[in-house]
Amino acid sequence: MSESTRFRRTRRLTGAAGIAVARLRRRPLRTVLAVTGVTLAVLAVILLAATGAGVLEVGATQFDQADRDLWVSAEGTSLSPARGGGFTNTLTDSHQVASEIEAHPDVAQANPIAFQSVYIDAGDGEFQTIIGAGISGTGNSVSIQSGRDFSAPNRHYANGSYDGEMTYEVILDSDTADQLDVGVGDTVRIGGSLAAAREHEFTVVAISSTFRQLLGSQTVILPIAELQEITGTTERDPATFVTAVTEDGAGPEAVATEIEEQHPTLSVRTNEEQLLAVLRQRASVLVAGAALVIVAILAGLTLTASLLWLYVHHQRATFAALLAQGVSPWTVVATIAVQGLVIALLGALVGVVLAVPAGVVLSQVAASLVGFSGLVTVAPWMLGLGAGIALLVGTIVAVVSTGALLRGGLAVPRK
Numbered sequence: 001m002s003e004s005t006r007f008r009r010t011r012r013l014t015g016a017a018g019i020a021v022a023r024l025r026r027r028p029l030r031t032v033l034a035v036t037g038v039t040l041a042v043l044a045v046i047l048l049a050a051t052g053a054g055v056l057e058v059g060a061t062q063f064d065q066a067d068r069d070l071w072v073s074a075e076g077t078s079l080s081p082a083r084g085g086g087f088t089n090t091l092t093d094s095h096q097v098a099s100e101i102e103a104h105p106d107v108a109q110a111n112p113i114a115f116q117s118v119y120i121d122a123g124d125g126e127f128q129t130i131i132g133a134g135i136s137g138t139g140n141s142v143s144i145q146s147g148r149d150f151s152a153p154n155r156h157y158a159n160g161s162y163d164g165e166m167t168y169e170v171i172l173d174s175d176t177a178d179q180l181d182v183g184v185g186d187t188v189r190i191g192g193s194l195a196a197a198r199e200h201e202f203t204v205v206a207i208s209s210t211f212r213q214l215l216g217s218q219t220v221i222l223p224i225a226e227l228q229e230i231t232g233t234t235e236r237d238p239a240t241f242v243t244a245v246t247e248d249g250a251g252p253e254a255v256a257t258e259i260e261e262q263h264p265t266l267s268v269r270t271n272e273e274q275l276l277a278v279l280r281q282r283a284s285v286l287v288a289g290a291a292l293v294i295v296a297i298l299a300g301l302t303l304t305a306s307l308l309w310l311y312v313h314h315q316r317a318t319f320a321a322l323l324a325q326g327v328s329p330w331t332v333v334a335t336i337a338v339q340g341l342v343i344a345l346l347g348a349l350v351g352v353v354l355a356v357p358a359g360v361v362l363s364q365v366a367a368s369l370v371g372f373s374g375l376v377t378v379a380p381w382m383l384g385l386g387a388g389i390a391l392l393v394g395t396i397v398a399v400v401s402t403g404a405l406l407r408g409g410l411a412v413p414r415k
Helices: 003-026 029-067 092-100 174-180 194-199 210-215 224-230 251-262 270-283 283-313 318-324 329-370 380-408
Strands: 072-073 105-122 128-135 167-170 187-191 203-208 218-224 241-246 266-269
Touching: 003 029, 003 283, 029 380, 072 251, 092 105, 092 187, 092 241, 105 174, 128 210, 128 224, 167 174, 167 187, 174 203, 174 283, 187 194, 187 218, 194 380, 210 218, 218 224, 241 251, 266 270, 283 380, 318 329, 329 380
Parallel strands: 128 218, 167 203
Antiparallel strands: 072 241, 072 266, 105 128, 105 187, 105 241, 167 218, 187 203
16 A cells, blocks of 8 residues: 555545544534433443342352351252241251261261241330241351350250250341341340240340341341240251351362262252252242343343434435535545444443442442342443443444445435
8 A cells, every 4th residue: 555545545534533523513412312322221231241240249259158068958948938038948857967967077067057037026016027047056157246156056955855945045137136226135026926926035145147148138046946946846857958067178069979879868069059059949030130131231232223323314414415525435434434433432431430330329229129238240341341332333333324325325415
């Protein structure tokens, strides 16, 4: 390519860019609407991607924070929406099962854990339904914000006789404590029924949001035997899971396989497998969410493409007049392309700038609705994804517009 040819093309491109900018400035409202459309598409892509990734990350984090390697359950364990939610307790003789699992040479510790809906009030008679978590000791699995551990969490169980003295100790999450206006040292009434709740008064010994974060719902934590006592289930010794911690160096997958061989009626899952099992039980929600993501992205792309196409279409007479005046088709094509790319670039920039604060607000709204924080986390690659799609749409519209021009899509207006 000769120097003169390169110079002429550079001048044409500069001239096309000048015309494009002038047209954008001449109709500011039309330009703002087009840029807004691109911005909305960019925000939709970024925030939906942030939500999808955040849900999986939060789920994995919560299971990791539980400080357990294996989750043992009986067939039929599932999410139960009744009476405040939680899990069904289908694993019976849970203490015996935990002892047998703990006898495995590669298992350091095994404990039953139960989730059961209970009634609670602060003595004022205004009972509310909440999830009760029954455990055999806090250990490293419960992070205490204030207060102390249970004094004797297994005393009431008494090797299965359930005739040991109850501690009547409970740990509340911070939201429940604030709602009931109680703190460490205060008392609350808890029971599996209203009648049982009126008869059992517990002292708050600590504040912990561990299970609040794991379940996404307000919780009270009690010794498991005492939870079974106030819900009238001591005969079956039920639990939702038996959780296990493997010895250092032992592979959770291999240990899970061996335990399942010894207990064929039980299901043994690692943290990752348990997370997937919970998600599968919410398959309808996930499918709806995935469909929403796809529809939102397609709608955003369609809206952006339509706005840019209409933006060009409304200037057909102007471009046709330029052709009639002798402006080369290449210059007009370059003008259309520059307009599309400028609008896409502006929309991408605005969308990226707004994505981070919008993500923070959306995450706070999600936390207030479902109880989990950090559900919407905007990562740098998501910003790039949104901006890249906007620029891609701008380029595609420019190419399509160019094709229409080359096929005679712009008619010279009559004088």
